[in-house]
Amino acid sequence: MRRFKLLTGRVLGLLFGSxxxxxxxxxxxxxxxxxxALLLPEKVMxxxxxxxxALTSSLDAKDIEPFNRDGRKWVRFTVELTDAKSGExxxxxxxxxVVRNVKVRGAGGVDHRPVVQMSICIxxxxxxxxxxxxxxxxxxxxxxxxxxxxxxxxxxxxSRTFTLKPKCSA
Numbered sequence: 713m714r715r716f717k718l719l720t721g722r723v724l725g726l727l728f729g730s731x732x733x734x735x736x737x738x739x740x741x742x743x744x745x746x747x748x749a750l751l752l753p754e755k756v757m758x759x760x761x762x763x764x765x766a767l768t769s770s771l772d773a774k775d776i777e778p779f780n781r782d783g784r785k786w787v788r789f790t791v792e793l794t795d796a797k798s799g800e801x802x803x804x805x806x807x808x809x810v811v812r813n814v815k816v817r818g819a820g821g822v823d824h825r826p827v828v829q830m831s832i833c834i835x836x837x838x839x840x841x842x843x844x845x846x847x848x849x850x851x852x853x854x855x856x857x858x859x860x861x862x863x864x865x866x867x868x869x870x871s872r873t874f875t876l877k878p879k880c881s882a
Contacts, residue, residue, distance in 0.1 A: 741866030743834070749855060750880060751791070752831040752838060756802050757878070758793055760834065761853035763867045766816060768827060769861050772854035776826065778810070785810040786850040787826045788843055793854050814844050825859035832861075833880035839864060 763770075771821050773789040780786065791804045799835040808828035816823045825844040832855070841861045848854060862868065869875075 723851055728789055731818075741835075742863050742869045742872070742875070743867070743869045744875040745868055746853065746873045747834055747857075747876050748874060748878055749857075750878040751793075751804075751855075752765070752832040752833055752880065754804050756791075756793055756804065757798075757854050758855050759762065760855040760857050762830070763856040764862065764864060764868060766856055766858035767860060769832075769843045769858040770856040771827075771830065771843040771845055771850070772848035773806075774847050776845055776847070778826065780811075785826075786844065787828060792852075811842055816846075831880040833875035834865060836879045837854075837864075838880045 732880070737859075743762060745762050747760050747762070750756065750760050751758060771791065772793070773791055775788075775790045777788045778785060779788060786807060787811050788805070791806060792800050793804075794800070806828075810826045811829055812827045814825050814827055817827060823846065825846050827842050827844050829840060830843045832841065839861055843855075857865070862871045
């Protein structure tokens, strides 16, 4: 009987320890409501605002020009950013196939936007995500991270900012 109690105690100890390990791993990563991020492959450091109200992420794009290539819809656009690390103005031109178009309703009415695939580094992870393109003018945050991307990032703590440092290889 004593041997049974010792064996049972050890088994319960192992099970409890395993349960604690699984619980610790199951905890979602918590990010701040604003994080540093890198637009890839150019490695331009930007401030990205976590936007739980938006489904699709958004990128500040200027001079948006649709065109056709090989029978597919493409878009050419310019991204003008202030590198969050150096403070320097960085202008990059992109051409991407249009994945889809979205209709966005807001206080200013209805807006139609092209959506493209872009790569962004947040923390130590690279995300290939869809971004709607819009001239966001003089907005503080040129990148909004929507729920489709947030589901991969984790929970958002609105009392915290800049909790992750981008560390992705090109």
